[in-house]
Amino acid sequence: MSRILRASAIMAAGTMVSRVTGFARSAVLVAALGSAYMGDAYTIANAIPLILFDFLIGGVLSSVIVPMIVRHQKHDPDGGRAYEQRLMTIGTIALTVLTVVAVLLARPLIGLYTDDSWSPRRIEVAVTLTQFVLPQIAFFGIGAIAGAILNTRDRFAAPMWAPVLNNIVMIGVLLLYFVTTGEAGSDVDRVSDADLALLGLGTTAGIVAQCLVLMVSLHRAGFRFRPRLGLREAGLGEMARAGSWTIVYVIITQLGFLVTTNIASGAGDAVEGAGNTAYAQAYQLFQLPYGIIAVSVITAMLPRMSRSVNEGDLSSIREEFASGVRLVSVLLVPAGLLLMVLGPAVTVLIYSWGNNDLDNAVYIGNVLQVFGLALVPFSIYQLLLRVFYAFGDTRTPVFIGAGNTAVSITLSLLFAAVLPPRYVVMGLACAFTAAYVVGTVVAWTLAARRAGGLNGRAVAAGLSRMYTAAIPGALVALGVLWLTQELTGLAPLSAAVMLAAGGGLGMVLYLVIAHRMRIPEVSSIVGMVAGRVRR
Structure with missing residues (x-):
């Protein structure tokens, strides 16, 4: 527990700053472009590079590469250094x-992810932006490989802190776009090609900066890049066999995303502001607590569980997983x-600005x-x-x-089919929730x-004790929400x-309440915070 907690705390701090800047x-x-x-x-447009990256490479990196690197580090005479260099070389190409x-x-x-009702100008704007942001794919991938190597060396901080620089670059670009375009920046018929170039290339520049941070950290961790092709030694056949199922998995999930995007596109045309941007921004906020808490634990767990599998120690896997679930859930x-x-x-x-x-x-x-x-x-x-991975x-x-x-x-x-257009995107979020409830039950049984x-x-x-402890706090929040809205209405100041x-x-x-109920994960967090305060 303490090992996961310490590693997760380091990553969570970086992720917290990343999400706040996010x-x-x-x-x-949204202030610059509207919803x-x-x-x-x-x-x-900005989703397509990540879709393609996940579709062709990202899924393999997340599920196959880390266990393979760990295995080569354990068994190769050079500790897996040559394998890491081949991986970086082949991945870059x-x-x-x-x-x-x-x-x-x-x-x-763009045609795959847009509705037939989109105007030619709107399609043209989306295509132009897509061309500017697609180079992100290469930098996403190189950064992901660097992050995987860092994780196997128990260097978790840089992958969690690197997105902060991306966010800072993007904030600067968007502010410049907002200042230079004004109200025209949210109008597809008035925005110019120069404005689109600023927006698209600026978005890509943020990912480039993020990748450079990871490469610098990897160099400091002792990695030295030396081009190595050696396709046979790279284990591409094994990677392809293991990764083929992951690619199928990504194809399936992207099929779901394709349906969601097209439905949201149609809803956004029927009711302005109730389309893809609403879904994407709500999903991003939903990912905030998951990214700060769960991703940190997941990142720390996978290399350790992979080592336990190689050693045949199933009890450690069970203990690591159960501790991880409780540690994640205590705040989620x-x-x-x-x-x-x-x-x-x-x-x-x-x-509600701009x-x-x-x-x-x-x-x-x-x-x-x-989504909550x-x-x-x-x-x-x-x-x-x-x-499973x-x-x-x-x-x-x-x-x-x-x-x-x-x-x-x-x-x-x-x-x-059955909801009015204004409620369709909320229905999509409900469908997402139901799918993961069912998926969790099935995955738990098989795992x-x-x-x-x-x-x-x-x-x-x-979990039952955590929900028991959390319900009174939710009721207090509901009471504050009702009282404030009755007194002042809903506006930015009252929302704060x-x-x-x-x-x-x-x-x-x-x-x-959780501390009084002696929920151990809460006691560990309280103890860690109290100890740092005393220092």
Whole structure:
């Protein structure tokens, strides 16, 4: 527990700063572009590089590369140094080729993710932006390889802190865009090609800066890049066999994203401000507690569980996983409940500025409230996938993901057919939640069989105690929300009061109750914080 807690605390600090600066970036983004047509065009264009990266390479990096690097470090005479150099060389070449091809195919790629009702000018803006941001693929990939190598050396700080620089660059670019374009910056018919170049190239510059930070950190960790092709020694055949299932998994999940994006595009055309930008911004905020808490634990867990698999120590895997779930849930349980209560207050404070209006900001918050339901099951699901990856099993997650996607697509199409356009995106968030609840149950059952159990009773007992401790805090937040709204209405200043008073009191009350209930993870966090304060 203490090892995971210390490693997670280092990563969580970096992720916290990253997410806070990400808040600022999102606020400036929506202020500059709005959450309607221009915002939707940028949202889809900026998503495509990450989609392609995940589709062709990113899934393999997240599930296959870390266990393979760990194995080579353990068994190769040079500690895996030559293997790491080959991996970086081959990855850089493949990513460069992929980037060039993607830029040439920008127009058909945009066609996949947009609705037929989009105007020619809106399509043109999206295509131009896509061409400018697609070079991110190469820098995403190189940075991901560097991050994987760093993680296997227990260097977790840089991958968590590097996005901060990306956010700072993006904030500067967006502020410059906002100042130079004014109201025209949110109008697809008035924005110029020079404005689009500033926005697109500036977005890519942020990812370049993030990649450079990781490469510098990798150099300081002792990695020395020496070009090595040696395709046979790189284990590409093994990687392809293991990664083929991961690629299938990514294809399945991206199919779900394709359906979601097209449905949201149609809803955004019917009701301005209720489309892709609303969904994307709510999803980003939903990812905040997950990114700060769960990603840190996941990153620390995978190399350790991979080593335990190589040593045949199943008991350590069970202990590592159960500790990770409890440590993640101890803060995600109250965070999910508070998001369900305070979602609109969060989004009004962040998004009701510049070229966006109050109603659109509230709508993003309504979507965020639905996502709050998914926070705990989504995070546990991601932890469960790492159990399979530690065993080198990339096939089982494909079938689980296929079931997830089938549930999500079915419910999404159903909600799109029966709900009024204004509520469609909220329905998409509900479909996402239901899919991950089902997926978590299935994944837990299969992972428990693989590991000889996952200490399910202890985890379930811990979760029930955490929810018991969190409900009073959520009720306090709800009371503050109602009282403030009755007295002042919903505006940025009152939203800040709701968050500071409602969210702050709710979380403090949860920690007090949980500490009194002797929930060990809360006691560990309180003890660590108290110890640092005494220093």
